[in-house]
Structure formats: structure tokens, C-alpha cells
Amino acid sequence: MASVEFVNVRKSFGSQPIIKGVDVQIEDGEFVILVGPSGCGKSTLLRMLAGLENISAGEIRIGDKVVNRVPPKERDIAMVFQNYALYPHMTVADNMAFSLTLKGESKAVIDARVKPAAEILGLTHLLERYPRQLSGGQRQRVAMGRAIVRDPQVFLFDEPLSNLDAKLRVAMRAEIKELHQRLKTTTVYVTHDQIEAMTMADKIVVMHDGRVEQIGAPLELYDRPANLFVAGFIGSPSMNMISGCIDPSDPLSFVAKDGTKLPVGKPIDASPDRPLVYGMRPEFMRLDPAGIPAEVVVIEPTGAETQIIAKLAGTEVTCVFHERIAARPGDTLHIGIDAAAIHIFDETTGLRL
Amino acid sequence: MSSQSIPPPKARMTDWLQSRNATGLLFMLPAAAFLICFLTYPLGLGVWLGFTDAKIGRSGVFIGLENYWYLWHDPVFWTSVFNTVFYTLIASVLKFALGLWLALILNEHLPFKSFFRAIVLLPWVVPTVLSALAFWWIFDAQFSIISWSLMQLGWIDAPINFLGDPTNARISVIAANVWRGIPFIAISLLAGLQTISPSLQEAASLDGATSWQRFRLVTLPMLTPIIAVVMTFSVLFTFTDFQLIYVLTKGGPVNATHLMATLSFQRGIPGGQLGEGAAIAVAMIPFLLAAILFSFFGLQRRKWQQGGQD
Known part of the structure; x- marks a missing residue:
């Protein structure tokens, strides 16, 4: 050896x-x-x-x-x-x-x-x-x-x-x-x-x-x-990515291109005009009545879990839920994001912040 | 099935005509007719002529084995048998060794690889008579380029009598035959080499095999089925060779290069003894059958090629 x-x-x-x-x-x-x-x-x-x-x-x-x-x-x-x-x-x-x-x-x-x-x-x-x-x-x-x-x-x-x-x-x-x-x-x-x-x-x-x-x-x-690259390559289904920037008035909030506000776990040190990518793994999303509204596009039950592709903040994202969800395409779900488990990347360099 | 009633004869006939077997038979007919006209009939006629005393212009009568009895005591016939076996053996061994060597070289990553592969085929595509004529000049008693070159180098004093001396003539015709036959073997074996996955060579080299061991223990065993086919064909072609000898030596000097095929022709057509010529040709059949049987057993699927699907 x-x-x-x-x-x-x-x-x-x-x-x-x-x-x-x-x-x-x-x-x-x-x-x-x-x-x-x-x-x-x-x-x-x-x-x-x-x-x-x-x-x-x-x-x-x-x-x-x-x-x-x-x-x-x-x-x-x-x-x-x-x-x-x-x-x-x-x-x-x-x-x-x-x-x-x-x-x-x-x-x-x-x-x-x-x-x-x-x-x-x-x-x-x-x-x-x-x-x-x-x-x-x-x-x-x-x-x-x-x-x-x-x-x-x-x-x-x-x-x-x-x-x-x-x-x-x-x-x-x-x-x-x-x-x-x-x-x-x-x-x-x-x-x-x-x-x-x-x-x-x-x-x-x-x-x-x-x-x-x-x-x-x-x-x-x-x-x-x-x-x-690594964020997208490791993990299945792969990480959801949404482009946007930091909210100038609130460092604990990320603003997607369509204006939707997404939660951030800890303050991000970046100027509001710097283009960023907000990454969240499908496994760290849950149903939450106070969450962000998303429109169901496709629903894929696998038995152990339910995979839903939904339109959130103008982007199609994949969510994995451990419960069985009786939603239909076109329905609106409210999705909560685990703010501690999200990732922020610089869009131009691709590097993690 | 058994409970069904048997259909009337007419319906059965229609059924049969529409079955796969009938269609198959129909498609086979043209080829079968062609083979019977142009292969079976001449072969049968040749065998029949061997048992007659036919001459040109006179259809013979059946004389049993008299032609064969005569040939059995004919030293020229036995010289031609010896010549044919000798010619086939030496030429085939040389063609195999050189062809395999060439195939191995062409299988490497060389610059202008496809160009060389095309060039190698040249001796094979040139008509035999044409290349034989070229060799006739190369082996000429006075104007041979080989003699001339060797004399220029000062290695010999007088031109070599290539086709006039029995030993030289035998070597010369074998050399010409080898030159013509190598491409067929080299290209066929090259095709065989390319079916062997390169990862086998890589695996063997990681297992610690030297390049000679890789050739002997991996390449050669995997090439044997193709070697068996190619060499059978090569032996058949060489054994029945006619054109090269006919152009170069016509069997001379003193029958030293007479092969069975050329002797058969000489006795049968210019000599007019059709029956005897046919008998010589028929006498080649046992040798050819032996070669075919050899390949039959050589071609049998080896144990490692059997079973499983791939």
C-alpha cells in the first residue's frame, strides 16, 4: 500500500x-x-x-x-x-x-x-x-x-x-x-x-x-x-439556483430578479449591485403557510417522498418533501426555506461567499 | 392444434407457397442454378475426363484408372507434386510470418497510417499477369535490376541466372508469390487485430507482461480463429497457383518449377492429352480436401468462444 x-x-x-x-x-x-x-x-x-x-x-x-x-x-x-x-x-x-x-x-x-x-x-x-x-x-x-x-x-x-x-x-x-x-x-x-x-x-x-x-x-x-459547479454537481436532485442580489435595506434578505424576497441565515457582506446566486437544496424546503408562494408545475410521487417542480421567484425549482402531498399542477403551495442551509455564490466568479 | 381439422390439399399448397421455406427456396434457385452450371458441371466433367482417354478433337472412352496408373509411374508428375507441396509450404510460411509482422506494424499508431495501409494492398490489386511480367524483367538473365545492382556494388561479377537454374528458379517464383500474397494476409490479420480491445493489452501490461508476452499470451491466442481462415485461403490460392509460373518459367527449367496446375494444363491443352491433364487436376483434390479439413477443425469454435451472449 x-x-x-x-x-x-x-x-x-x-x-x-x-x-x-x-x-x-x-x-x-x-x-x-x-x-x-x-x-x-x-x-x-x-x-x-x-x-x-x-x-x-x-x-x-x-x-x-x-x-x-x-x-x-x-x-x-x-x-x-x-x-x-x-x-x-x-x-x-x-x-x-x-x-x-x-x-x-x-x-x-x-x-x-x-x-x-x-x-x-x-x-x-x-x-x-x-x-x-x-x-x-x-x-x-x-x-x-x-x-x-x-x-x-x-x-x-x-x-x-x-x-x-x-x-x-x-x-x-x-x-x-x-x-x-x-x-x-x-x-x-x-x-x-x-x-x-x-x-x-x-x-x-x-x-x-x-x-x-x-x-x-x-x-x-x-x-x-x-x-x-460543485454545488450543481453534487446532490440529487441538484441544488436550485436563483439569481438576484442582497436587499439593500436588509442584509438578511435576498431579492430575486422578480422581486421576491428570500431568507438568508446570516448577514452577507456584499454590495446590493453585486450579482449573486441563491442556492437551496431541494431537501431543505418544507411546506409552510407563511412561506413563499410557488405554483406547482410537475408532481412526482416516489412513495418515500414527493418531488415537486414548482415556479418560485420566477424560476423553476425542485422541492423534495417527505410527506405525501395531494397537489395538482397549477395549485399554489407555500414553501418555507431553511435559511441556515442556503448557499450564496458570486454570479460572475461562481465562488461561494 | 390436434383438434383442428386437416385443411383440404389445395389450401395446404397455398399455405406452403406462402411459408418462409418456399420463399427461401425461391430465392436460392438462381444461385443454385449458377453454381450447378459453372461449378458442379465443370468439376464433374473434369473428374469424368480423368477416367477417359479423351484427346483434343476426339471424345474419349472410359478407361478406368489407366491415366492414374500411368501418372503413378511418371517421374515428372511426382516432381510436380513435390514442387507444389514445397512451393505451397515455403511460400505460405513466409507469407504468414511477413504478413503478421506487417499487420502488427500497421496496427501501431504510425504517421500516414491509412496511406500505408492502402499502399500495402497494391501487390494484391495489380493483375497477376502484370506483376508476373514485372518479375520476369526483374529476374531476367541479362537485364535483371537485382544482378545489375549487385554488380554495381561489386558483390558479384556476372549476372545471376535467376530462372535458368533449377534452385534459383524455385526461389525466384516463391519470392514472387510471397510478394503477391502478403497483402491479403496482412490486411486480413490487421482486421483481426483491430477486433482485439486495446484495454486487453493495457490490462496485460498492468499485470506485468512484456510486449513479447502480451503478443504470445493475449494477441496470438485471440487471433487464431482468423489465422485459421486466412491461412486456409492462402494455402488454397498458393496450391492452385498457375498464372505466375506460366508467365515466369512455364514450368522450366527441366520441370523444376512445374506445379500440378501448370503440368495439368501443359499435358491437357498444348499436349492434347485431355484425359491425362484432367487426371492431374483431379489428383490435386485430395491435397485441397486435406487443407479444407484442417481449416474445418481449425475453425471450430474454441471453448472460450462458446456460451453466453455478448
Whole structure:
């Protein structure tokens, strides 16, 4: 096991910069998730760590060693690919044992490593099958088994769950997390799914357009997003945002563009002509007769909760209520906002105030 | 079903005509007629001629295995069998090795990749007779460019007698055949290489495989089904080769480059012995069947290709 460090890492394909200076520190044994929309460079960053892409500038360290010029086979890392990359002409057992076979380990050593790994993943009865004969979830497990057998310094996962159906994805999520708790190997995991990131990570790195937007624990990102991008990306349904400015007569009140006044938890130090964005999470809104009137547009009952899209202060916002609400489109609801849980951002820089 | 009454014959006929099988049969007819006229009939006629003493201008009578008996004791026929097997074996091995090598190079990220891929196909698209004529000049006893270059370099004193010496002639025709055959193998294997997911190579390199191990343990096993198809075709083409030999050496010198196909033609048409020529051609069939059987077993789906859906 080892720590991993990215120091001002850059990467360009031709003249096109893909990674524009990334600094991340990953502690020994940590589960770190790189998350961001497609094309943000997260997979490229992971492949650079694996040695599958070269590094245009900066440094990547595994442990104390700079690995910029170290070929993949000497980095002692195991990777689970999005398409699993199982060798189709080898049985499950041979797939898992491949790295050991290459090292020339004896049959006894290989067995002693493969068997326990297969047991952890529930693959024991499948060891003699070929990848084609397995379901998607089983292939996923074999790919993880191949990584576990290696007992590497670092585990890399490149969107490992995106080829699975929704139900299996949730199950595998828990399985991967459990596996990490058991093996405590440093893990870097790439996904575009913020739910995966929130549920599994010790630390999330939110990436956007080749840059790191924010690094932090899941709840830290949720509670204190550093900018508009992170605020919109983390959380589902995403944060509602309303443009406006501070009420010149009352620093505890935000004025939306249509003149509606929204509550603010603590005084905001900003001049009234500075354009701001008022952010509120759907989960922190409730029905309140003294609240702000909003017109229901769409109502989506899910059983456990009711999601309502309503027009509030001239903007369509999403609200999540834990009670069942018998409203119809066109009805007016009065919505109370938890003033302590709102976020204020500068509209031009996008930064949190 | 069983409770339904059986429809009258006429209705059954109409039903059948509208079924998928009838439509299928109808669509197959033109192709079947074509195959019978242009493949089955000539093949059958050839086999029949082999059992007769037909000459040009005289339809023969059935003489049983007499042609084959004669050939069995004919040293020239056995030379041609040896030549054909030797030619096929050496040329196929060389074509496979060089074709695979070329395919591996073309599969890398090279500048002007698609240009090179197009260029490689050139020997294949040029008509055989044309390239054979070019080789005829290259291998000319006096004006050969190879001899000239080597003489300019001072490596040899006199021109090489490429097509006049038995050993040189064999090497020369094999070289020409290899040059012509490489593109087919290289492009087919390149297509096969491109079906192998690059992430398999990446996974193998992370697993600690050297590039030779990646080739031997990942690429080659996954390429075997395509190698089996391509090499079967290549062996069939090479075994039945005619044009190249006919233009370059006409089987000479002293039958050193006579293949079964060229001998069959020489005995049958210029020699006028249609029956004997046909018998030589028929004698190729067991060899070709062996090659086809080899590919049949080679092409069988391997265990790892079976089961599951993808």
C-alpha cells in the first residue's frame, strides 16, 4: 500500500490541453473518487497514474517514488476497466492468476492466492468458466478478483459499474466499499455518477474541464460547495439556483430578479449591485403557510417522498418533501426555506461567499 | 392444434407457397442454378475426363484408372507434386510470418497510417499477369535490376541466372508469390487485430507482461480463429497457383518449377492429352480436401468462444 500524489500534473493531446494542472494528495489506504462530467479529464488522470498515458508536465508519485517514467508493469498497481478487459481465452482462474503466472509463481502459490480472492467475491464455483459464460456482475467480480490477487500498492477503478443495470450497481457499490474496508488498499476510483462518489468515497475530487474544482469529504462537498459547479454537481436532485442580489435595506434578505424576497441565515457582506446566486437544496424546503408562494408545475410521487417542480421567484425549482402531498399542477403551495442551509455564490466568479 | 381439422390439399399448397421455406427456396434457385452450371458441371466433367482417354478433337472412352496408373509411374508428375507441396509450404510460411509482422506494424499508431495501409494492398490489386511480367524483367538473365545492382556494388561479377537454374528458379517464383500474397494476409490479420480491445493489452501490461508476452499470451491466442481462415485461403490460392509460373518459367527449367496446375494444363491443352491433364487436376483434390479439413477443425469454435451472449 502506498500514498499517491499528483503535483501540478498536465496533459495535452497535440495542442489541446486535457489536464490543466492538477494537485491531489491521496493518503495511504484512502478511498478517493474522481468525479466529474464526461470529458473533464478524470479517466485520463487515472490512466496517467496507471502509466497508460504519458505525462506532459508535473509529477506523479506513488509512495515516495516519482513514476513519470516508470512503465505500467513496474508501477505495482491493479486496474479494473470499464469493459472489465477479461482475457476471453482464459478461464476465470487463469484470468485471476495471470499476473502471478507471468511472475513464474508455482501452482501452489497461485492456488493459495486465487482461492481466497475467489472466496471473498463468491466466484469459487465459477473458476473453470470462461468470461463469455458469465453475467455482467460476475465479470465485474472477476475483474476485481484479478486486481485483488495482485495485492498491489494501489487499486484503480475506471467507471467499473457503468455497464451494470441499476439494481446490480447499487449492490456492487456496497460490495466494493466493503472490500476496501477489508483490504484497506489505497484506491482511486473514477465515476461520473455523483451518487457513487457520495456513497463510497473517503474523499471526493470534483473535476471539471481538466481542473480540480474542489477536494473534500462527501458531506463537506454537500454542505459547503466551493463554487457553483460543485454545488450543481453534487446532490440529487441538484441544488436550485436563483439569481438576484442582497436587499439593500436588509442584509438578511435576498431579492430575486422578480422581486421576491428570500431568507438568508446570516448577514452577507456584499454590495446590493453585486450579482449573486441563491442556492437551496431541494431537501431543505418544507411546506409552510407563511412561506413563499410557488405554483406547482410537475408532481412526482416516489412513495418515500414527493418531488415537486414548482415556479418560485420566477424560476423553476425542485422541492423534495417527505410527506405525501395531494397537489395538482397549477395549485399554489407555500414553501418555507431553511435559511441556515442556503448557499450564496458570486454570479460572475461562481465562488461561494 | 390436434383438434383442428386437416385443411383440404389445395389450401395446404397455398399455405406452403406462402411459408418462409418456399420463399427461401425461391430465392436460392438462381444461385443454385449458377453454381450447378459453372461449378458442379465443370468439376464433374473434369473428374469424368480423368477416367477417359479423351484427346483434343476426339471424345474419349472410359478407361478406368489407366491415366492414374500411368501418372503413378511418371517421374515428372511426382516432381510436380513435390514442387507444389514445397512451393505451397515455403511460400505460405513466409507469407504468414511477413504478413503478421506487417499487420502488427500497421496496427501501431504510425504517421500516414491509412496511406500505408492502402499502399500495402497494391501487390494484391495489380493483375497477376502484370506483376508476373514485372518479375520476369526483374529476374531476367541479362537485364535483371537485382544482378545489375549487385554488380554495381561489386558483390558479384556476372549476372545471376535467376530462372535458368533449377534452385534459383524455385526461389525466384516463391519470392514472387510471397510478394503477391502478403497483402491479403496482412490486411486480413490487421482486421483481426483491430477486433482485439486495446484495454486487453493495457490490462496485460498492468499485470506485468512484456510486449513479447502480451503478443504470445493475449494477441496470438485471440487471433487464431482468423489465422485459421486466412491461412486456409492462402494455402488454397498458393496450391492452385498457375498464372505466375506460366508467365515466369512455364514450368522450366527441366520441370523444376512445374506445379500440378501448370503440368495439368501443359499435358491437357498444348499436349492434347485431355484425359491425362484432367487426371492431374483431379489428383490435386485430395491435397485441397486435406487443407479444407484442417481449416474445418481449425475453425471450430474454441471453448472460450462458446456460451453466453455478448
